[in-house]
Amino acid sequence: MNTQIESAFALAKQRYGELGVDVSEAIVAMQQIPVSMHCWQGDDVVGFEQGAGALSGGIQATGNYPGKAVNAAQLRQDLEVAMHLIPGAKRLNLHAIYLETEQAIARDKIQPEHFQGWVKWAQQQQIGLDFNPTCFSHPNSGDGFTLAHQDDHIRQFWIDHCKACRHISAYFGQALGRASVMNIWVPDGMKDLPVDRLAPRRRLMESLDEVISEKLDERYHMDAVESKLFGVGLESYTAGSNEFYLGYAASRDIMLCLDAGHFHPTEVISDKISSASLYVRQLLLHVSRPVRWDSDHVVLLDEETQAIAHEIVRNQLLDRVHIGLDFFDASINRVAAWVIGTRNMKKALLKALLEPTEQLRQMEQSQDYTSRLALMEEGKSLPWQAVWDYACALEDVPVGSHWLANVKQYEQQVLALRG
Ligand SMILES: C[C@H](O)[C@H](O)[C@@H](O)C(=O)CO
Numbered sequence: 001m002n003t004q005i006e007s008a009f010a011l012a013k014q015r016y017g018e019l020g021v022d023v024s025e026a027i028v029a030m031q032q033i034p035v036s037m038h039c040w041q042g043d044d045v046v047g048f049e050q051g052a053g054a055l056s057g058g059i060q061a062t063g064n065y066p067g068k069a070v071n072a073a074q075l076r077q078d079l080e081v082a083m084h085l086i087p088g089a090k091r092l093n094l095h096a097i098y099l100e101t102e103q104a105i106a107r108d109k110i111q112p113e114h115f116q117g118w119v120k121w122a123q124q125q126q127i128g129l130d131f132n133p134t135c136f137s138h139p140n141s142g143d144g145f146t147l148a149h150q151d152d153h154i155r156q157f158w159i160d161h162c163k164a165c166r167h168i169s170a171y172f173g174q175a176l177g178r179a180s181v182m183n184i185w186v187p188d189g190m191k192d193l194p195v196d197r198l199a200p201r202r203r204l205m206e207s208l209d210e211v212i213s214e215k216l217d218e219r220y221h222m223d224a225v226e227s228k229l230f231g232v233g234l235e236s237y238t239a240g241s242n243e244f245y246l247g248y249a250a251s252r253d254i255m256l257c258l259d260a261g262h263f264h265p266t267e268v269i270s271d272k273i274s275s276a277s278l279y280v281r282q283l284l285l286h287v288s289r290p291v292r293w294d295s296d297h298v299v300l301l302d303e304e305t306q307a308i309a310h311e312i313v314r315n316q317l318l319d320r321v322h323i324g325l326d327f328f329d330a331s332i333n334r335v336a337a338w339v340i341g342t343r344n345m346k347k348a349l350l351k352a353l354l355e356p357t358e359q360l361r362q363m364e365q366s367q368d369y370t371s372r373l374a375l376m377e378e379g380k381s382l383p384w385q386a387v388w389d390y391a392c393a394l395e396d397v398p399v400g401s402h403w404l405a406n407v408k409q410y411e412q413q414v415l416a417l418r419g
């Protein structure tokens with residue numbers, strides 16, 4: 001290892017040691033926290049369904065950066081490049097439209113065999129997989145409704161799709177020896193003011209009850225549900241609101257998914273984690289970056305990402321909160337987008353693990369809020385970056401911005417040659 005990195009680390013270790021923080025423990029903890037990278041950043045949420053339609057459901061990937069993956073082999077290749085540039089444990093989060101088939105298969109008929117390629121790859125990479133039904137970009141979701149649809153046939157189609165997805169998710173869990181988290185997000189909503197806000201929610205509740213009616217082994221599969229405030233073209237009403245899903249997850253004892261972009265602009269999910277943890281056993285996060293709306297920008301190492309990490313670490317929720325990412329930026333190199341966003345999540349976790357939380361807690365308990373604020377602020381400029389560099393070097397992951405050279409080379413040699 002480079003001696004500069006080692007000596008900076010030695011100084012940082014001493015500095016943190018004076019505060020009672022064990023940097024080696026923090027590194028190991030960061031390495032062990034899996035961050036689930038979302039496959040859909042790699043191709044602008046298009047997927048590999050035969051005859052795939054345009055992206056719909058009120059979400060948008062904007063930009064036209066060249067070199068996006070157009071088949072599973074390319075997407076896996078891109079993911080491998082990105083994953084090698086990020087330290088610590090990773091998982092991959094797949095959507096149902098990323099199946100591999102020769103012929104078109106209806107979404108309510110998809111099977112585990114259509115995801116064998118992904119499982120084989122995940123075994124090679126020694127990573128876990130997570131899953132999502134795809135209840136958008138389909139003729140049966142064209143009018144904005146899926147599981148809450150008033151037409152029983154359409155509703156049943158989506159129920160059957162979600163049921164099929166649960167079996168695929170359980171197959172992931174069994175094949176890889178770690179539970180797959182399957183997150184249900186549906187766009188269901190209205191552009192303009194509904195008269196009846198209740199009936200779609202009742203239908204959504206009943207559909208979900210049917211979806212999860214088969215008991216599956218939690219060692220292999222876990223159900224999650226994701227709320228949302230609004231979608232593009234669905235601005236006035238979303239059936240799956242926060243209240244709807246908090247109540248649903250708590251009453252059905254399933255996971256609640258909090259997406260950082262799915263709330264009012266001044267609301268933050270970091271302040272929801274502790275509350276939700278009192279009522280639901282497990283949480284899933286979609287760490288994202290809303291810019292004025294649910295724009296799904298690449299995750300920054302900003303205050304909210306840091307606050308999310310602090311909430312998980314300070315409240316000892318590491319085994320109850322599954323960290324997933326959700327952004328899709330088509331205006332920059334897509335591999336770089338994964339690397340930037342995922343490294344930022346990992347950095348935020350490491351910084352949180354390096355905090356002298358016990359000291360801060362004691363200050364708070366003794367109502368010494370002056371010292372609490374002083375230490376919190378000084379903590380921001382402690383040499384966490386030397387610990388981060390060392391953690392990267394330990395795993396032979398590029399230190400600092402050196403990873404960018406790998407991505408640029410890959411862009412020249414591989415991405416630029418794609419049609
Ligand atoms: C593609 C995902 O399912 C989607 O981003 C969902 O999680 C969401 O956040 C929709 O706004």
Ligand SMILES: [Mn+2]
Nearest residue numbers: 226259286326
């Ligand atoms: Mn999301």
